[in-house]
Amino acid sequence: MTESGSKLRIFKILKIIISSLLITVLLLFTIAAIRTLSLDVNAGLQLAHWEKTNNKSLVIDHHQREELLANFKEAIRIPTVSFSNTESNTTALLEFDRFLRKAFPTVFSSSLVHHELVGNYSHLFWVKGSQPELVPYMLLAHIDVVPASESDGWEAPPFSAKEIDGFIYGRGTIDDKNSLMGILQALEYLLLKGYAPRRGFYIGLGHDEEINGLNGAMNIVRVLKQRGVQLLFVMDEGLTISDGIIPGLEGPAALIGLSEKGQAAVKLSVSVAPGHASMPPRETSIGILATAVKRLEDNPMPRLFGYGPEGDTFEHLAHKFSFPLKFIMSNLWLFSPLLSRILERKPVSNAFVRTTTAVTFFNAGVKINVIPSLAEAYVNLRIHSAQSVEEVLDIIKDTVGDQRVKVELVDGFDPLPISGADEKAFGFQIIKKTVLDLFPTVTVAPGICIGNTDSRHFVDLTKNIYRFSPAWFKPGDPERFHGINERISTKNYEEMIVFYFNLIQNCDIRKLPEPHSSVHEL
Ligand SMILES: CC/C=C\C/C=C\C/C=C\C/C=C\C/C=C\C/C=C\CCC(=O)O
Ligand SMILES: N[C@@H](Cc1ccccc1)C(=O)O
Ligand SMILES: [Zn+2]
Ligand SMILES: [Zn+2]
Structure with a gap:
């Protein structure tokens, strides 16, 4: 073959490659555009078709406002702190019990309400329904809080x-x-x-959520199991209404947690022979361990954005983004690698992208002139829905890559199962309707809870666990969680009361409206 002939062939091959690449890109974009346009914004529910109920409405007058705010402030002033896995402020927990009975006299005296203490300080309420054939549901919240000290920079004392x-x-x-x-x-x-x-319905108030719920939530679950209770759904704390927090989203969004991340506590330890500091070995246990910790921080877990329910979040929210973003959000199958790189820049959105790695303890050394025989560190991992404890542990061992560092799993659990969010998911639809009635401008979407809650102990009592409260979060607010200047507006607290007031009544419908044959708005 002549030189110009072979050039021609190469040119032809290149042309074929380029045009098939172009066609592929065009095809991908056409599919993406069709998906963007055919998005079912309301996911099937038409509010007008709900069974008629005569809901009572709550109009808060001046006297009630003073009373409800005084109650709330009194609750905040009782320092129900869980200090460590073994240490709680039991005096405050007892005081909180007395306070509840005083603040809510009708709840504690009504013949419809059965109250009992569980695990000494946790509370379980059963509110009897007039139609026993309707499967009950359960609302959860917790009494304990994490420690707080004013000197960290609070604008007001944390228990004031x-x-x-x-x-x-x-x-x-x-x-x-x-x-x-x-x-x-x-x-x-x-x-x-x-x-x-x-x-x-049941109400469960755990007293040790911040230290794993072993005596509170777990005993409440034990009691309910003994009684053969099954629950239609459980609603606990978790995600909130976020306004201006999700990059590019126009308007507020209520994310309802269908699942929560798993968790692993991993211990790293290095053990060597002790010796005199005047003749040190080339590497000490501290140096070896420090290198291992640095490797973990330098090599974050893989990006998994789009492989768990967080993909659904953006598909539901897509129509609230402006155009180029709308296109990206409705096509995570194509763009999730790109979006991951944007989200991972901030700690709060990074938590949705991957299993996070936090080194929370580092201990070694006994004396200035002794080579330490033991160095230990603890790593707290929050596991993405698409991974398991075992997989995460394997990755840690690989990343550390040093036989001298012992890697042990202290405890852990896999990510929680994913609750339903379709037209037939009673709890999800009731929460959604209650949010939309109260806040018509909010977009409701499924989400994943990045922290852990007491509700994770309820998996044997129901398949449907939702983590949501109607607290409004604006930029800067996620940092207040376990941080400084934790606060809520008086208006928002009132809205929360109205929300639960309506939610309880909305749960009285016998069944959800028939799903609309899913009409896609083109
Ligand atoms: C893809 C997401 C992008 C941006 C982030 C969006 C929304 C996040 C908004 C709020 C999240 C902030 C705080 C919630 C974190 C954890 C709370 C969950 C459980 C708390 C359990 C507890 O500590 O008692
Ligand atoms: N709410 C706590 C639950 C927890 C308690 C103790 C250890 C770890 C987690 C959290 O998510 O951080
Ligand atoms: Zn907490
Ligand atoms: Zn909490």
């Missing part, structure tokens, strides 16, 4: 419940005394108005 510019400051104002007090205050008002539910 001081009001500044319409916000109440204090530990527990968003985690989780807002839900706890909101639920009980709503029930108090419902009972005072003569309400009697058709569908019975």
